[in-house]
Amino acid sequence: MPVLQFSHLRKAYATTVAVDDVTFEVRPGEVFGLLGPNGAGKTTLIRMLIDIIAPDEGQVLLDGRPLGPADRDRIGYLPEERGLYRKEKVIDILIYFGMLKGLSRRDARARSRAWLERVGLPEVAGRRADSLSKGMQQKVQIAGTLLHEPEILVMDEPFSGLDPLNTVLVKDLLRQRRDAGALVILSTHQMPMVEELCDRVAMIDRGRLVLYGDLEEIRRGYGESAVLVGTHADLRGLAPVASVAQAGSLCRVVLRDGARPSDLMALLQERRIPVDHFEVARMPVEEIFVRTVQARGAATLPTPAAAPAGMERGA
The missing domain is CATH 3.30.70 (Alpha-Beta Plaits)
Structure with a gap:
């Protein structure tokens, strides 16, 4: 599995700099936490990764080469703002999602039924999406994100609105993708989930990378x-x-x-x-988060790794 690198990314909207010279990497077989307050620049980073917007400067690299349109089928993305085709049948929605990721109709149908089983919803295949509860719809969308077994998995607030039982289910699914060697990026404000699941983290504040590295090393630093x-x-x-x-x-x-x-x-x-x-x-991760944002002095914060090897400016 390749390494995903965010190399000196910058993105501005008019006079607002959303992402300012951000560099970090995500490795295979880890859950990587992308953290930061609302408006920090996390969503802009994710949109550059999935090729919705282009950076003004810098690159997203996959195993040392620029990430391009041909890599889209390798990515699974669960956005914070959920959305299904409400008047369509669940099975048809999932088949469509699978075919968008390069699966044949036959393979997409088989995987869709298998994933509905895995998320505990085999009985809803023939129902319209708008007949499902919010929690059911969320599990259907998670199934649609995972059914093509993405090498790069980006989950934005995946636990929002889930009951404790389904929270355990989603945590298990994230760990399974990690154990399969996938690159898993978790963006969340739920710090207990970060403590439980994440191996390494990057914290963004006002477009800048203010904390980055192994979570346990960061905690030892504090x-x-x-x-x-x-x-x-x-x-x-x-x-x-x-x-x-x-x-x-x-x-x-x-x-x-x-x-x-x-x-x-x-x-x-x-x-x-x-x-x-x-x-x-x-120190709890939540307290580190608050202190880091309040301090807002990236140069004086304990950062175990300033930039991945081989990603220095001009390399």
């Missing part, structure tokens, strides 16, 4: 900003402490900028404050 402490003492007011919150039987202590866990430990020992537990806390 790891020394909070600690879990077991104590009955009130730690508020201590010099290294920014805030204290209860976390089960422990206190989660967020440290002030520049303070280290060792600074807090030294102070606790100096004041002989009894402690029965002390560990560096894993």
Whole structure:
């Protein structure tokens, strides 16, 4: 399976720069999180990937060559704004989707029925789309996105509106494509899903890449900003402490900028404050997201990889 590279992409609409010199790569066999607040430029990046719009500068590369019209059949895209042909039968819609991706009618029909089975909706094949619930329609569209077994899968808010059972189903489908070696891009605001599913992430804010790399490395980069402490003492007011919150039987202590866990430990020992537990806390991805957007200083943020090898400007 090839590597997908976004190389120095830039796109402007009149005086608004939607994407500004963004470079990152997505590798086979991983779930890659594309994150950012509303209006950050994520949708523009996706549209350049699927060839709806062209970049003003830069390229989308697949295994080192520009992605072109011939590669469209290798992509599966679930947009955030869902849409089916409401007055058509479900089976006919799926067959049409499959044929758009290069499948024969016979193969598209067989795969459509198989995918309806996989998403638990074999009984709706002959029903019109407008007779289905919103959740059913979403599962039909997911089936249509996956039935040609895309090598590049882009899912934009795939869990929106799903109940817990169907959320598990979609997570399993994403993992199956990942395990098959596909390039899986997940764009979502649901940070628990990012924590659970994503291997690496890119965070976009106001068109700029502000965070990029292995999710665990990123979390370790932020790891020394909070600690879990077991104590009955009130730690508020201590010099290294920014805030204290209860976390089960422990206190989660967020440290002030520049303070280290060792600074807090030294102070606790100096004041002989009894402690029965002390560990560096894993910062939730949601908190990293908020801090990164608020800081808005990409050059000072912990970024394990600034740009993929071989993708330097002018390469």
